[in-house]
Amino acid sequence: xxxxxxxxxxxxxxxxxxxxxxxxxxxxxxxxxxxxxxxxxxxxxxxxxxxxxxxxxxxxxxxxxxxxxxxxx
Numbered sequence: 001x002x003x004x005x006x007x008x009x010x011x012x013x014x015x016x017x018x019x020x021x022x023x024x025x026x027x028x029x030x031x032x033x034x035x036x037x038x039x040x041x042x043x044x045x046x047x048x049x050x051x052x053x054x055x056x057x058x059x060x061x062x063x064x065x066x067x068x069x070x071x072x073x
Contacts, residue, residue: 017071020071021064021067021068021071024067025060025063025064025067028060028063028064028067029060029063032056032059032060032063040052040056044056
């Protein structure tokens with residue numbers, strides 16, 4: 001019985017941390033969009049700017065690594 005409780009608690013906490021990480025990553029993406037000149041997401045979707053997409057993806061990935069380290073620590 002104790003194993004089931006610990007497993008359930010672990011799953012719930014994992015889902016909560018995943019949700020928190022996703023919310024923080026979306027917020028960070030909005031901040032990146034806000035601090036860059038022009039409209040970042042319009043450049044990515046309408047004008048298909050591939051170098052900007054690669055740069056933005058790497059920047060958001062870096063932010064996600066920092067968020068994951070902060071949540072895990």
